[in-house]
Amino acid sequence: MDPAEVADVSALARTAGDTDGADPFDESVLLRLRDPQAATVHLTARTAAGELVGYAHLDVTTPAEGIGLDLVVHPAHRRRGLGRSLAVAALTEADRAGTTLTGPDRDGAVPVGPAGTDADRDGAVVRSWAHGDHPAAAALAVDLGLTRARVLWQLRRPLTEPTAAPPLPDGVTLRAFRPGSDDDAWLALNARAFADHPEQGRWTVADLRARLAEPWFDPAGFLLAVQESTGRLLGFHWTKVHDRPGTHPVGEVYVLGVDPTAHGGGLGRALTAAGLTYLRRQRGLDRVMLYVDESNTAAVALYRRAGFAHWCAHVNYQRG
Incomplete structure (x- = not known):
């Protein structure tokens, strides 16, 4: 991502964090955003005017061990199916990355296919954090077949x-x-x-x-x-x-x-x-x-x- 795109994602994350009371990304994701060598797939959703309203981050450093998925949607654009669309696209990319990616896409372009593109092979192991244990995130996880695996408490x-x-x-x-x-x-x-x-x-x-x-x-x-x-x-x-x-x-x-x-x-x-x-x-x-x-x-x-x-x-x- 170029510096302007990184700034857009960072601003989106701050807006969501201020609204939800919990930041959508942990420190490792924010560090990887600024690292051009990180093995990362970025998926973005923008309005017709170019405003960034959704972002999904895939950590494909070690696909065989599991792919990290983090996702955020602008608070003003929720309840419209955008989160689910991003998640489905991200899982499709995770399946593709699990068999084809060994590092960053050097061309910077990652095509996103429709759900089911990779249905003919087993899906990749995917791990995704729901910061703040938001009910909407829990519902989406269940809908997409993800199970609750680990809980991190903030004290x-x-x-x-x-x-x-x-x-x-x-x-x-x-x-x-x-x-x-x-x-x-x-x-x-x-x-x-x-x-x-x-x-x-x-x-x-x-x-x-x-x-x-x-x-x-x-x-x-x-x-x-x-x-x-x-x-x-x-x-x-x-x-x-x-x-x-x-x-x-x-x-x-x-x-x-x-x-x-x-x-x-x-x-x-x-x-x-x-x-x-x-x-x-x-x-x-x-x-x-x-x-x-x-x-x-x-x-x-x-x-x-x-x-x-x-x-x-x-x-x-x-x-x-």
């Missing part, structure tokens, strides 16, 4: 009350992340900490550096727990601040991880408190959020003890 808590700060385990200190120096060690720790996570544990150098280049990145808010005697990384709390114009800023427990060998010593609780204290005292924020899988009962329990409560849910639907 929130105020930062106006003092945060209890349990001590770090003996021999462990905290310091800020050093871009360029800590990249490889952090990626290795992240892979160990999230070995069973379908997205986080697979981060690459490119994934990390894309986020380090984002305007929101603050190395002082990327806290590392280090073993004093060896310098080995044992855990981390990466914070983020959402400060979109016209909205109240909110902090985020962006990623919190502990090496499996350091579990059980209270490091997770200490890192959680350290990050919340940073967001309150250094960034002056009065609220914080985080995302956690509904099925991760240990993490949910940790965050509830830290004062977090359920805010909303994001549901992943799957076909195949």
Whole structure:
């Protein structure tokens, strides 16, 4: 997509997010929009006057493992069948991509055929997020044969009350992340900490550096727990601040991880408190959020003890 098209999609997403109370795309989709090398199929719906009113994003990086589908329709153009038309076209493209695409379409043109074009072969595995668990998204998923496969909770808590700060385990200190120096060690720790996570544990150098280049990145808010005697990384709390114009800023427990060998010593609780204290005292924020899988009962329990409560849910639907 050219910069003007990226700007159109970003504006559409903001409008939908403001209306729905939940943004339609997660961070990975927004990063891929700006990456010309990303293996992505873009489908757009425009009025006769050229206004963008619908957009579907297909992540075809690893078609054999599944194709990611994200979709948004302008609030003023809903209830007219546009969402369903985009979804059907996207699923058709997903089936085509599952057998023909191994990377981005270098010509930038992706023909969209009618539903049923690829009916003579098995459909590709498709995973699609419904941010905010919108009822219309749930109804569309059922209609198109997608099943509810995973639930991601957003939890929130105020930062106006003092945060209890349990001590770090003996021999462990905290310091800020050093871009360029800590990249490889952090990626290795992240892979160990999230070995069973379908997205986080697979981060690459490119994934990390894309986020380090984002305007929101603050190395002082990327806290590392280090073993004093060896310098080995044992855990981390990466914070983020959402400060979109016209909205109240909110902090985020962006990623919190502990090496499996350091579990059980209270490091997770200490890192959680350290990050919340940073967001309150250094960034002056009065609220914080985080995302956690509904099925991760240990993490949910940790965050509830830290004062977090359920805010909303994001549901992943799957076909195949």
